Amino acid sequence: MAGALAERDFVAKLERAGFGEVQVLEREPVSIDDCALYPLFNDEILTLMRTLIAPEKQPAVGIAIVVRARR
């Protein structure tokens, strides 16, 4: 999460790398409860997220995207 980009920056990096026809095919919100499914998120960071992230933002702390692009 700390290294994730905004979608527009991800797409821009793809284009700068030489990709064309960049399509974002799917966008799925990732909630804090979704994060808790992953053993990579420990109790400490989950508690931090639940405490510090505004309640209205907690259902979508990130967006999982599927991107396809052509070389």
Add this chain to the structure above:
Amino acid sequence: MSRDLMRSDEIKAFVRDAYRAVNGSTTRVAERLYSAEELALVPESARTGALGLGNHVRFARIEPGATVLDLGCGSGIDTILAAHRAGPTGRVFALDFLPEMLERTAQAVGEAGLGNVETVEAEIEQLPFADASVDVVISNGVVNLSPRKARVLAECARVLRPGGELCVSDLTIDEDDLPPEVLTHPAAWAG
């Protein structure tokens, strides 16, 4: 040093340690992302270790005979689905920087009875493949883990043949929505 000023090698070490510590004992992620038909093709050992973010293989245009590169194969669930699509005349390279993950993928590939997968230990910033040698690059929640994303994407472009495709799932965020205490926590670099 502030954690948001960590060097690339420190970030990689965090990511490496976090993934190495995962024991792969849940199917919850796999069941959230993949259909019952897809999961039926995948041995339990790969289902229990799934840590991806999406189901991009569903969107990837993998033709029979294709050469596919799976960046950060983990326990191998996407590698196996791609290998079924590429068929016996195709080839899937399952690449990861952790030998432990490659062992899990090799085990799952063996259990699936697939003979068209080769595991490769390498960094995603420096792919050990010739220019224009791959038809499709797939990856699931891995690009965001790299401190050198432009380099990763440039390497993908280099190894793909002209007209080849990259099809990946990845996490995007709005930094303004996340407090610095979260963004600078070590676990946030791996999760």
